[in-house]
Amino acid sequence: MTRPPPARLLLLPGALLAALLAGLLSLALGATDIPLTDTARLLLHPDDSVNSLVIHTLRLPRTLIALLAGAALAVSGLLLQGVTRNPLADPGILGVEAGGALAILILVVFLPTAPAAAFVPAAFLGGGLAALAAYGAARSIGVTPLRLALAGVAVASLAGAATRALQLLFEDRAQGALFALSGSLAGRTWEQLGQVAPWLLAGLIGALILASRVNVLTLGEDVARSLGARTERDRTLITGLGVLLAAGSVSVVGPVGFVGLIIPHAARALGGADHRVSLPLSALLGAAFLPLADVAARVIDRPAETPVGILVAAAGSPFFILLARRIGRR
Numbered sequence: 001m002t003r004p005p006p007a008r009l010l011l012l013p014g015a016l017l018a019a020l021l022a023g024l025l026s027l028a029l030g031a032t033d034i035p036l037t038d039t040a041r042l043l044l045h046p047d048d049s050v051n052s053l054v055i056h057t058l059r060l061p062r063t064l065i066a067l068l069a070g071a072a073l074a075v076s077g078l079l080l081q082g083v084t085r086n087p088l089a090d091p092g093i094l095g096v097e098a099g100g101a102l103a104i105l106i107l108v109v110f111l112p113t114a115p116a117a118a119f120v121p122a123a124f125l126g127g128g129l130a131a132l133a134a135y136g137a138a139r140s141i142g143v144t145p146l147r148l149a150l151a152g153v154a155v156a157s158l159a160g161a162a163t164r165a166l167q168l169l170f171e172d173r174a175q176g177a178l179f180a181l182s183g184s185l186a187g188r189t190w191e192q193l194g195q196v197a198p199w200l201l202a203g204l205i206g207a208l209i210l211a212s213r214v215n216v217l218t219l220g221e222d223v224a225r226s227l228g229a230r231t232e233r234d235r236t237l238i239t240g241l242g243v244l245l246a247a248g249s250v251s252v253v254g255p256v257g258f259v260g261l262i263i264p265h266a267a268r269a270l271g272g273a274d275h276r277v278s279l280p281l282s283a284l285l286g287a288a289f290l291p292l293a294d295v296a297a298r299v300i301d302r303p304a305e306t307p308v309g310i311l312v313a314a315a316g317s318p319f320f321i322l323l324a325r326r327i328g329r330r
Contacts, residue, residue: 011271015284019067019291026063026291027055031303062188065196066291069185069253070263072200072245074286075207077260078267078279079242082214083235087265088149088323091127091246092257095155099130100250101181102159102166108177109170116192120199123247130155131243183254183309185294192252199248204283206241211275214238218273256290256309258316263289265323 028039034051042052043060073091080089080096091097103126107114114122137151163181167174213234216224224231246260267282290308293315297308 011277011281012284015281015288019284019287022288022291022295023063023067025295026066027059029295030054030059030298061190061193062185062294063291065188065193065252066185066294067287068193068197068200069249069256070259070286070288070290071204071283072249072286073256073259073290074263074267074282075204075279076242076245076249078264078275078282079207079214079238079245080260081264082218082275083238083242084148085218085220086148088146088261088320090258090261091242091249092156092255092260093149093320094152095130095134095159096127096243096246097250097255097257098156098159098163099133100124100127100247101255102126102130102163104251105163105166105174105177105181109166109173112173117195119251120196120244120248123251124244126159127243127247127250128240130159131239181254182307183256183312184297184305184307185253186305186307188252196248196252200245203241203245203248207238207245207279207283210234210238210241211279214275214279215273218275254309256312258312258320259286259290261323262316262319265319 024036024039024043027043028034028036032054034042034055038051039055042049042055046052046056076091076096077089080091080094081087100123103122104119106126107118107122131152134148134152134155137154138148141147167181213229216227216229217231217234217238219227221231224234249256263286264278264282267278267285271277271281290312293311294308297306297311300306300311
């Protein structure tokens with residue numbers, strides 16, 4: 001593999017700056033706005049003021065979770081698109097997010113004494129089974145990008161129906177999983193950040209390490225094997241990382257669809273097809289996108305909050321339709 005062009009590497013500092021600015025805006029804006037200069041000062045030098053308490057107790061864990069989850073969802077989508085060679089692949093469209101949310105609900109309803117640390121493994125199992133079901137359904141009639149997407153939508157709908165049924169049948173018990181089903185960042189805590197951060201950071205680091213292998217897999221199985229790649233092993237590892245990143249995000253913010261579809265396409269448009277560039281770029285753009293979407297969710301109808309998943313779906317649905325039509329014409 002040749003080195004990425006230096007001009008494209010210059011995109012990464014700009015994306016990092018955008019993510020940092022998005023994080024600062026997330027700390028400053030909400031039900032009560034805090035000037036950006038005061039926000040930066042209080043972030044570095046907390047005091048006993050109300051604004052400092054708001055920043056460090058309420059907004060900082062929420063912002064860090066948004067940064068991590070946005071990066072994880074974007075990288076998850078990029079990995080799944082690369083390994084399946086399907087531009088419509090996305091953890092939401094393939095049913096991974098709905099499967100993860102259903103698994104968490106089952107855990108809460110039927111094993112109410114299970115620790116919160118079990119949420120990520122449960123979501124990983126549920127998301128993995130959903131992805132396998134979608135791929136199996138598409139494979140039975142011949143895998144194409146549109147068929148895989150449609151199979152994923154069907155699996156996601158089935159998982160969503162099962163989730164709603166459990167909520168209705170076990171209303172009292174299901175209350176403990178509402179935060180994992182809401183598609184929102186409201187009320188996220190330092191404890192939740194501590195539970196999910198190791199999984200997401202490990203997944204992101206693993207994805208960066210495997211970026212060159214994703215490049216090889218996108219060339220096609222025959223070409224990849226001729227280059228000496230162990231395609232089955234690499235495909236399993238990369239798919240597992242994609243599911244883990246999506247599951248970890250679902251376990252703490254709920255299903256927020258289309259981040260893993262929009263951001264990877266933007267990263268490839270800016271940085272090219274080389275995953276050594278587009279993968280870290282996707283992570284940084286996702287880390288900027290989700291906090292900004294959360295800020296919009298907070299201020300659009302304040303003091304009430306709109307679930308961030310609704311705003312992202314409103315932006316992502318037209319993008320998905322246009323992309324599907326473009327692929328259908330091909």
